[in-house]
Amino acid sequence: MPPNAAPRYTVPGITVQDAGSVIELLQLRLHALNDLHLTLKHVHWNVVGPYFIAVHEMLDPQVDRVRAMADDVAERLAALGGVAHGTPGRLVEERTWEDYSVGRADAIAHLGALNLVYTGVIEELRTVTKSVAEIDPVTEDLLIEQLRDLEQFQWFVRAHLETVGGTLTTAGAASETEAARQAAAR
Template sequence: MPQNFVPFLKENARKDMIALLNERLVDTIDLTNAVKQAHWNLKGVGFIGVHELLDDVAAHLRDGADMMAERVAMMGGMAQGTSETVAEKSSLTAYPTDIVSVEDHVKELVKRFNEYSTNVRKAIEAADEAGDEDSADLFTEVSRTAEKDAWFIGSNSAKAA
């Protein structure tokens, strides 16, 4: 087993945090893939602005995923982010692959960002309860970025909410 660089956590809390970080890692990878699906396929009024925005959003999500995976490794766990794991364990609603309009993609992305943000906020609470302030802080940073990105995406349409 890899070395644990977070020795202050009790063993059960450490295992719980590894599992929680992996759960949110899976969701983050899934949401990143949804953002890229939209990026590649959207068409219509406002295309270029949304297309470019989604590249930035995907980069933010990848940064969050990287922080989660590295925290898992620091705690002596194994990050679980394979395509197979994401397909099997994501808690997010599957992204539609048959839409093309900017409006439809914005609406669907905002929906998934809301699901994602709810899960991340629950993770903040769980990390606080476990006494893992660093994981709670990591989730807070991810949450703050996701909410801002959802706002930017949703601001592209009055119908997004």
């Protein structure tokens, strides 16, 4: 954390140094949630095909909940004495992942790509949750709650991609475009 961004105060029972570490982790989670919110809306607007309405309507509650998650993370970050940077420029500058790559596409293709997005968000959130566990159980609790919801959303997505035999049509895909192709070819 840059010296001028270190908190000057934090919540009782946590050192300013530890709070600074948690703030750094939460800032990247804020970027991830803001990015996920926009990605979900992008899919919502650009989905076509026979499953259009089912996917279009499935995504609305996910968008709303992810937006609320971002707000919760930003508020926790501020409570710890940090500054929640939620501007698009900061998100693009500081993110560690590529932009969503699928435009107008079949519903199943988007779901294939979205499954990989959820995997990335969830894996990183699990890592961050472990990192904050010893320092701040309140932040850990917040992140665990978000994990539960994100994993359920991924389950909703994966249900469209699963075969009767229990395998994912996107198994082994290394990129969103590859997952989209595999899912659409099903």
